[in-house]
Amino acid sequence: MNWLTNYVRPKIRTLLGQKPVPDNLWVTCPNCSQMIFHEDHRKNLRVCPNCGHHMRLPAKDRLDSVMDEGFATIELPKVPPDPLHFRDQKRYTDRLRAARAETGLEDAILVAHGTIGGEKAVVGAFAFDFMGGSMGAAVGEAILAAAQLAVLQEAALVIFTASGGARMQEGAISLMQMPRTVLAVRMVKRAGLPYIVVLTDPTTGGVTASFAMLGDVHIAEPGALIGFAGARVIEQTVREKLPDGFQRAEYLHEHGMVDLVVKRSELKATLARLIGLLTEPRKAAPDRPVAEVLPLPSPEAPASAG
Structure with missing residues (x-):
């Protein structure tokens, strides 16, 4: 037995090769x-x-977890890849190329349409692993496209946020996405359609200061960090010690900034129930005319004279 164990088995393993352990x-x-x-x-x-x-949950897994089978992602509008020819330690184009290779995404958001628990919905899911989920022109165009699609399909718009804020490599262009996304949300609301925001960890900066806080209903995942500026910056500004749990989902829920804190396993059922309740008036009036979708000006469009 020792001969088999000590001599034959090692020889067989050497010949066949050992599978690497992940x-x-x-x-x-x-x-x-x-x-x-x-x-x-x-x-x-x-x-x-x-x-x-x-x-943190990748954007594709997020869509899989809340949407019914058969949903489809949409192709997002193309934007100039490096409008400012920005460079710090690396070229912005190199950072984009690396993020796309690592994540398999074109930018920091995925948009899909389908159903959630049988209710029609257009869903945008931020990808924090793509440059911190930062919002540049591509994200702004994606949210606008999602809003227009929601109006055309008379579907609810659901956005899952996970972002560090505006993308510094696009400078003022990234800041311009704040009012553009607000206009996109207004388009959905004027059509009488539900707009639901799910705040995940983290949601900060220009995303919080724009479309993320304009939902008909705000849902947060347990423990999610939600705020505009960082806690350290706020403490230095107000010169006071912040309370425990400040900027966390549960604290914001207690103080009326968030409507619900929902576990991830219960999100799909919660969203389906909310969409059903918010769209009930539309179902009772099937002859309601479809709202017109108005195009928003491109950030690169020249200003009109006079």
Whole structure:
């Protein structure tokens, strides 16, 4: 037996070769340090089964988790890739190329249309792993396209936010997306359609200061960081110690900034119920005329004279 174990088995293994063991079989929860098997991690939608900590979810997984089968993503409008020819430690074009190769996305948002629990919806999901989910011209155009599609299909518009704010590499152009996205939201509301925002970790900066806080209903995931400026900046400005849990979903819910804090596993059912309630008046009036979709001016369009 020793001869077989010590001599024959190693020879067979050498001839056949050993399969490499993947180094990503286990995930460590950043909140409680619990080790989670990767399959359990995926099936649980990246929520720790030990402490309930909600880890960040990729945009494609987000759409899969809330939308019914058969949904389709849309091709987003093209924008100039580097309008300011920006460069810091790297060229902006190189950063975009690296982010696209790493994530498989064109920019920091995916837009899809289909149904949620049988209710028609157009869904935009931010991708924080694409340059911190920052909002540049491409994201602004995507939200406008999502709003126009929602009006055309008479569907609810749902946006999942996960962003550090405006994209610094696009300067004033990125700031221009704040009023443009506000106009896109107004288009949906004027059509009498629901606009629901799901605030995920983190939602900050120019995204918070624009379309993210204009929803008919604001839902937040447990523990999500939501705010405009960072806590340290606020403390230095007001010269006061901020309370525990400041800018977290539960704190904002207690103070009326967020309507609901919903676990990720319950989001789909919650969204379906809300969309059904908010669209009930439209279902009772099927002959209601479809609202006209008005195009918004491009940020590159020259100003009219006079």
